[in-house]
Amino acid sequence: xxxxxxxxxxxxxxxxxxxxxxxxxxxxxxxxxxxxxxxxxxxxxxxxxxxxxxxxxxxxxxxxxxxxxxxxxxxxxxxxxxxxxxxxxxxxxxxxxxxxxxxxxxxxxxxxxxxxxxxxxxxxxxxxxxxxxxxxxxxxxxxxxxxxxxxxxxxxxxxxxxxxxxxxxxxxxxxxxxxxxxxxxxxxxxxxxxxxxxxxxxxxxxxxxxxxxxxxxxxxxxxxxxxxxxxxxxxxxxxxxxxxxxxxxxxxxxxxxxxxxxxxxxxxxxxxxxxxxxxxxxxxxxxxxxxxxxxxxxxxxxxxxxxxxxxxxxxxxxxxxxxxxxxxxxxxxxxxxxxxxxxxxxxxxxxxxxxxxxxxxxxxxxxxxxxxxxxxxxxxxxxxxxxxxxxxxxxxxxxxxxxxxxxxxxxxxxxxxxxxxxxxxxxxxxxxxxxxxxxxxxxxxxxxxxxxxxxx
Amino acid sequence: xxxxxxxxxxxxxxxxxxxxxxxxxxxxxxxxxxxxxxxxxxxxxxxxxxxxxxxxxxxxxxxxxxxxxxxxxxxxxxxxxxxxxxxxxxxxxxxxxxxxxxxxxxxxxxxxxxxxxxxxxxxxxxxxxxxxxxxxxxxxxxxxxxxxxxxxxxxxxxxxxxxxxxxxxxxxxxxxxxxxxxxxxxxxxxxxxxxxxxxxxxxxxxxxxxxxxxxxxxxxx
Numbered sequence: 001x002x003x004x005x006x007x008x009x010x011x012x013x014x015x016x017x018x019x020x021x022x023x024x025x026x027x028x029x030x031x032x033x034x035x036x037x038x039x040x041x042x043x044x045x046x047x048x049x050x051x052x053x054x055x056x057x058x059x060x061x062x063x064x065x066x067x068x069x070x071x072x073x074x075x076x077x078x079x080x081x082x083x084x085x086x087x088x089x090x091x092x093x094x095x096x097x098x099x100x101x102x103x104x105x106x107x108x109x110x111x112x113x114x115x116x117x118x119x120x121x122x123x124x125x126x127x128x129x130x131x132x133x134x135x136x137x138x139x140x141x142x143x144x145x146x147x148x149x150x151x152x153x154x155x156x157x158x159x160x161x162x163x164x165x166x167x168x169x170x171x172x173x174x175x176x177x178x179x180x181x182x183x184x185x186x187x188x189x190x191x192x193x194x195x196x197x198x199x200x201x202x203x204x205x206x207x208x209x210x211x212x213x214x215x216x217x218x219x220x221x222x223x224x225x226x227x228x229x230x231x232x233x234x235x236x237x238x239x240x241x242x243x244x245x246x247x248x249x250x251x252x253x254x255x256x257x258x259x260x261x262x263x264x265x266x267x268x269x270x271x272x273x274x275x276x277x278x279x280x281x282x283x284x285x286x287x288x289x290x291x292x293x294x295x296x297x298x299x300x301x302x303x304x305x306x307x308x309x310x311x312x313x314x315x316x317x318x319x320x321x322x323x324x325x326x327x328x329x330x331x332x333x334x335x336x337x338x339x340x341x342x343x344x345x346x347x348x349x350x351x352x353x354x355x356x357x358x359x360x361x362x363x364x365x366x367x368x369x370x371x372x373x374x375x376x377x378x379x380x381x382x383x384x385x386x387x388x389x390x391x392x393x394x395x396x397x398x399x400x401x402x403x404x405x406x407x408x409x410x411x412x413x414x415x416x417x418x419x420x421x422x423x424x425x426x427x428x429x430x431x432x433x434x435x436x437x438x439x440x441x442x443x444x445x446x447x448x449x450x451x452x453x454x455x456x
Numbered sequence: 457x458x459x460x461x462x463x464x465x466x467x468x469x470x471x472x473x474x475x476x477x478x479x480x481x482x483x484x485x486x487x488x489x490x491x492x493x494x495x496x497x498x499x500x501x502x503x504x505x506x507x508x509x510x511x512x513x514x515x516x517x518x519x520x521x522x523x524x525x526x527x528x529x530x531x532x533x534x535x536x537x538x539x540x541x542x543x544x545x546x547x548x549x550x551x552x553x554x555x556x557x558x559x560x561x562x563x564x565x566x567x568x569x570x571x572x573x574x575x576x577x578x579x580x581x582x583x584x585x586x587x588x589x590x591x592x593x594x595x596x597x598x599x600x601x602x603x604x605x606x607x608x609x610x611x612x613x614x615x616x617x618x619x620x621x622x623x624x625x626x627x628x629x630x631x632x633x634x635x636x637x638x639x640x641x642x643x644x645x646x647x648x649x650x651x652x653x654x655x656x657x658x659x660x661x662x663x664x665x666x667x668x669x670x671x672x673x674x675x676x677x
Contacts, residue, residue, distance in 0.1 A: 248509065251536035252465055255558035259471035262561060265632060266478050274628060281637045288558050324553075327566035330608045331636070371607075 010192070014185040022177030026170040033166035041158045042127075045150065049129030050114045052079055053148040056089070057133050065138035067093065079150045088121065088149040094142050104147055106130065125152045191215050195222065207233040236306070243299050250291045258284045293422035296355060300426050303352055304433035312353060314344040314385060314454070315378055321357045322376060329365050335373045336361075342380035346454055348434045356430040359423045360389045360450045367393040368447065384436075385456055390449040395442040404440060427452070457502040457568070459483045462492045462518070463534070464510050468557075472505075475561055480619040488512045496527065503568055504531045508546070516549055523550035530571040534559060562612070562636060569593060583618055586662040586676040590618055599660045606656070609634055613649050617664065617674035626671040 055075045061068050069091060079087035090100035105119040107130045114131040132145040191214050198212040209226035258281060265277045322336050329336050364374045368391035375390045396404065405428040424438070427450075431438050436454040443449050459476060463469040464487045473483045484499065486492040489512050496504070504522075508515040519531060533546050533554040546554050552571040555564060573593050582591045589598040595611045597604045606614065616625065616633050627643040634649070635641040650664055650672055657663055661677050 248536040251557040252468060255536070256465070256468045256471055258558040259468065259475050259561075263471060263474045263478065266629070269626075271628060274632075278632065278637055284558065285560070285637060292556065327553075327570045328563055330570075331562055331566050331612075333608050 011185045011189045014188060015181055018181035018184060019178060022174055022181065026174040026177070029173060030166050030170035033169065034163055037162035037166065038159055041155055041162070045127055045155050046116050046129060048078060049116065049127060049148050049150060050131070052076065052087075053114060053129045053131045053146045056091070056146045056148070057131060057144065060133070060135070060144055062135050062137055067135055067137060067142065067144060069099075069144075071099070075148075079148065084151075084153045086124075086151045088126070090147045092145040092147075095145075100147075104128065104149055106147060110145060119149075121149065126150060127152060127155070191218055199225075207236075239302050240299075243295055243302070247292070247295050250295075251288065254284055254288045254291075258288070290422070293426065297422055297426055297429075300352060300355065300429055303349055304429060307349055307352075307433055309347040310350055312346055312348050312350050314346060314353070314387070315341050317350065317354055318357060318376060318378055318387065321354060321361060325358065325361045325365060328362075329374070332365060332368075333371045334365055334368055337373050337375050339375050339377040341378050342385070344378060344380050344385040344454075344456075346385065346434075346456065348454070352430045352433065356427045356452060357387065357389075359427050360387075360452065363423055363450070364389050364391040364393075364448075367391055369393055372447075380456070383456060384453045386454075387452040388449055389451075390443055390447055392443075392445075392447040395446055395448045396440055398442070401440045405438065424450075457481045458500070460492065460495055460499075460501045460504045461485045462487075462489070462504065462510065462515070463507040464488065465507075472559070479561075479565070489515075489518050492518060493521075496522070496529070501529050502572065504529055506531050506533050506551070508533060508535045516545065519546070519549040519551055528575065530575060532564070532567060532571060560636065562633070565612075566608075569595075585618055585621060585674075587660040588657065588662045590614065597656055599657070602659075604656045607652075609649055610652055610656070613646075614653055617672075621674050621676075624667050624670050624673045630672070 052075045055072055056069070059070050059072050059075075061070075071089075071091075076087050076089060079085065088101045088104050090102065090104040090106075091098040092106075103121075105117070105121060105126075105128060107115050107117050107128065110130055110132050112132065114129055117128045117130075119126055119128055126149045128147055128149040130145065130147040132143050135142050135144055194212060195210065195214060195218065198210060202208075207229045209229065210222050214222050261277050261281050261284065265274060265281070268274060268277070318341065319338070322338060326336060361374075361376075368374055372392035374392070375388075377388050379386050379388075405424050424440075428438050431452055431454075434454060436452060439451045439453070441449045441451065459481055461469060461472055461476075461483055463472065463485070466487065469485050469487065473485055476483050484495055484501070486495055487510075489510055495501075506515045506518060510518075515533065519533075522529075522531060530552040531550070533551045534557055535546065535554055536557040552574070553567050555567060569592070582589050584590075587599060590596075591598070592611070592615055595606050595608070597606060597614070613630065613634055616630065627646045630646050631641060631643060634646070654664055662674065663677055664672050664674055666672055
């Protein structure tokens with residue numbers, strides 16, 4: 001199996017982006033709440049200060065041409081309602097200090113509108129509200145200026161509390177967003193998982209289009225997946241059809257020639273003619289076997305390229321193959337003995353493995369001496385399952401063994417036996433495709449052993 | 457044996473019929489599925505030889521229908537197609553065996569024997585000749601209540617003789633019937649098998665006699 005070039009994950013990316021934006025929104029939320037709260041608290045303090053200053057101003061009367069102020073108690077008491085809160089005031093008439101705290105900071109260029117200012121007084125931050133009003137006295141027009149100040153203890157307390165609340169809100173929002181992000185990321189990738197499952201659950205030769213419902217965004221992917229499968233199926237069936245058609249075209253005329261030759265052979269008497277026809281039949285057999293092996297070889301290359309694995313019971317496959325060749329072995333009075341036959345289940349292409357076992361069995365039957373026994377066994381080891389097929393023929397030439405798996409190589413001992421020299425090449429290719437090996441050995445007594453070993 | 461051959465290539469069919477008749481079999485031939493159905497519904501066959509590509513359909517549909525009709529007649533498929541992806545399907549559909557064209561007739565005979573032997577409840581296929589009863593399916597000779605099992609080559613050699621008793625067979629012809637063409641065998645091998653058969657036949661009134669310069673023949677003494 002080839003592993004895809006994996007870069008990043010949609011789910012992770014989605015999660016990270018959702019979390020980053022949630023964090024950003026949470027921070028922004030905190031900042032906005034904080035600044036609005038500060039402004040509101042400040043305004044309410046300013047309003048109280050202004051009310052206090054105005055109430056003092058309102059108590060001022062012009063009595064017989066003289067200004068008289070009766071400083072109302074409530075005007076200042078409303079400012080120190082909070083413990084530790086201190087209030088200050090100053091009263092000036094035409095810039096001349098009358099009462100209160102003389103060094104209380106003043107606002108320059110005061111107009112008729114109440115104005116506010118933050119300042120520092122006696123080592124503490126304060127907020128000052130100043131207002132003035134003109135009165136007509138005996139001295140003409142005078143300006144009465146009132147400044148009221150308050151320390152920031154209460155304001156800061158409110159701001160701290162509001163900060164805590166807005167921090168909690170921001171954090172709560174973030175936590176909810178994380179949960180939402182996880183759910184969103186999961187539900188977004190869910191159709192992908194469903195599609196993957198519906199495709200990967202298919203059998204090896206199931207190339208039907210995907211029918212599972214998918215969201216709009218995934219429709220183009222599914223369409224191109226379906227097109228790809230259609231093309232694959234076309235090319236698969238075209239190649240298989242081609243091989244089948246080629247086989248048909250080759251084999252039918254050869255069958256006619258061979259049968260006619262045999263019929264003729266049985267009818268004629270003259271020995272030279274009989275010999276000629278015998279050689280003809282042998283040549284046809286050789287040609288048809290080579291053609292068959294070439295087609296098999298094409299099929300094997302084609303199938304190993306796009307290996308489709310199924311679960312195979314190897315022991316049953318061997319019994320079937322032996323059963324299938326037994327009429328041929330009987331013709332040569334050769335017996336096939338099944339020895340150890342362990343139960344082995346593996347994943348592979350059954351048609352290919354059947355072909356490999358059949359090829360090795362055919363060879364054994366061809367090369368073993370008449371009236372002998374071929375032994376077949378399947379042994380399950382810890383890492384490998386080994387099929388060994390041993391005959392009682394003349395065996396392999398020691399120095400030829402390494403060459404016999406190559407195309408069209410035939411052993412010296414093969415002369416006089418019909419063969420294409422492709423059988424073992426095919427077996428070798430099939431075994432490679434299944435990560436297995438073929439090994440050729442000579443028996444201790446005499447004869448050849450071919451061992452097919454599959455990794456478990 | 458009585459065969460039904462379903463094959464659309466006329467030249468090949470003629471050759472196959474000739475070849476099977478030479479072995480003493482009876483062959484009916486149909487070149488399409490339609491006629492094949494007529495044949496199977498009117499006559500009993502020992503074996504059906506079926507081609508896969510036919511003008512009026514796929515041989516596989518015949519197989520399916522044949523199996524659904526619960527017919528016991530075994531079917532051997534003769535295919536020229538790539539044996540690979542087809543063969544699994546062919547056997548799954550109920551063919552008893554299959555062969556790839558071109559057909560080796562001794563292999564066909566061996567496969568027919570194997571298929572017929574597998575069938576249970578098959579009536580004995582015995583031929584009586586003199587004091588000898590020959591069962592080609594079981595591959596045995598029975599001489600005066602004594603049963604002998606023959607090995608494949610002995611069986612096939614005896615089959616050739618008993619199908620045409622009193623006919624003289626030259627060694628070279630027997631050689632061709634007994635050994636695949638791919639094997640270089642000498643005429644001495646025939647002498648060995650004739651020797652073995654003579655041993656089995658000893659004690660009966662049947663014997664294989666040598667006709668000097670011509671060959672062997674089976675006769676009742």
